[in-house]
Amino acid sequence: MENKIRSEERNKLPLNFKYLNKLGSKKSKELNKKICYVKCEKFQTDFMTRVTPFKAFTRML
């Protein structure tokens, strides 16, 4: 996989830069977009992950 990094640099890079991979995939990007973060004072974070529950809590439909 050719990348622009190696051609841009004047100094030589280690050989593993030649084997640079793309990070993630379209799929992982789509999945990441769906992650919602909420603020939580109790846990002292602005990034509590809103996780979809592991089961259906009610079954009314």
Next chain:
Amino acid sequence: MILILSANNDFTTNEVIKWLHIFDKKYIRVHEFELFEIKVIDKKILLKSQRNSFYIDDINSVWFRRGGIKFNRLQFQNESVNKIMNETQFCLEDYVIKKLESKRHINKQSNNRTNKLLILEKAVAVGLDVPSYFLADNTDHINLGKTITKSISENIIVKSAFDDFDGILYTSIVDKQEDEVFFPTFFQEKIEKEFEIRCFYLNGKVWSCAIFSQNDEQTKIDNRIYNYGKPNRNVRYTLPPEIHHKICILMTELDYNCGSIDFIKSVDGKFYFLEVNPVGQFLGISDICNYTLEKEIADYL
């Protein structure tokens, strides 16, 4: 009081904190960009940032996860005064960090950088099997197809390397001769693996997980390349007692009391040590093997 040094967005920290609430343990969480001032009140050292304020004497245990305590260092007009004050401030800061590290802790801020080369040397010294490795700036003596190359830096992500993607330096097989000389690069013998083993180490205890990636061309060389269709098999595993023992010696030598360790079990039945990461992700194996490691950490603190 527990002191947690982490990042605001660290998911793992949130999971450990949930357990701290269950155990009714009090904690202070420090984010990555917080800057502290060192104050003295009634002869006691107080650290104060915009979010937090605490006496170091009140801290009983410290979890170094990400970032660390950073200080707001003052500048002085007179160059010579500035030099002295720089040293004075450094002394205080160093004292505070060392004082905190002398308490019950999980990893240390002052020892958070890994050096893959030194770690490999130590692993060999404690008697672990390590695939043979060397540095080179050319491919003259490389056994093509049987040698891998990987990064010796901790950070392996190259921002905006591609038009709409970042790049990542995974472990790769070297399959081509190079005409030109390159920057010194890490090479290692490729081991035919039966499976990989990811361990989590905490103060003498080891939890292991075998990762079967061999069936899958996509993840054969580097199991971090994720296959969404058919994820790798991750299953509970126990290392032989002598490997467990050597891990404990290695971690003590490296002065890490917590970290993730990677092994390969080769087709000929040997356990090859690959690397240690003191601040690695472990929730993946914790969930899949039902180890509840986040609870172990909360319990230890």
Next chain:
Amino acid sequence: MKYFNLFSSVLITKGASRVLISDLERNVSELQSLDLYNLTEDLKLNSIEDVIKEYDRDSKEIINEYIDFLLENEYGFISHNDWDNSFNPLSFDYDSADVINNLFLELDNFSVLHKIRCAMDTIDIRYLVIYSIRQLSKEELEEIDFIFENTSLEGIEIYCPYHDQMNDSFISGLSDQSQRIYKLVLYNCDNITFSTNENLKFSLEYTKDHITIKNCGIVDLKYFNTNNTKIFESKNYNSCLFKKIGIDIEGNIKNCPLMPDHFGNIGNTSLEKVLEMAGFKKYWNLTKDHIAICKDCEFRYICTDCRAFTEKTHQNKDGLDTSKPLKCGYDPYTGEWSEWSTNPLKEKAMKYYDFKIDK
């Protein structure tokens, strides 16, 4: 000699007429025959060669096909000379860092929401499920979300009646303003005045039906979940009522708002006190392994139980109702599904709960 090792993340649940193979890593389950189950049991005790030896020539082929099937699906792997004992069985213990996992509220008056918010200072509640008997304006929906701003509540799902103000700007505005709402279900929805847009922060469902809270308790394939947490929970605890708390329309605090026993009213007691009351958690440890008929069902660990509506046929020595859920139409002995509400054997229980009987 070759030995077959089943991966510890593969759970085979034996039912009366077939088995369910649940893959806890890939989060899927599939049905298989009892023969396959017997083979996997045999392979735990004998080498592959010895197992094959026991069968005649015709059966040998089938056995080989079964083993291929297990290997192709990566349900297990082969080791030589012996089973690989370095692979430990998975622990099915269930341990979670929450006090209440979900609170099921039948909502009329918003003051109850503020009471729940206050309770969250001392007890962690992960999810809030709201069934509203009345229509909710956009402002009210946003208020529900806003009340829980900055708390440790991870998500809210809301069931409420549809009304004609619910257009695109209503829905997308709510999506922009809300944070914790992950699911919105509109009932009584006979004409659709909004487009279902995929870029919403929550999932949006609607139905023409008039849903009441008494509709709950349905057992159906669509409500089965295969994942670690689900299976660990149902192996150890009641898969619906464990760490659940319910508040009915009158403010009565119960394990589930549809169950008769109540433990005080939100107006005069706290959730914390209720959690300590004798009998509040009496169903929390009742697993499917101790429920009539369910205990012989291959779906028992991926299914979610119901104690509010049962066939009312069995009781254990502690006086707990251990009858099969009323709204389950599956018969594990024949492996067939049928409509539960027309089953004549359920009529007595249906009358007891005041359900309409269709003939």
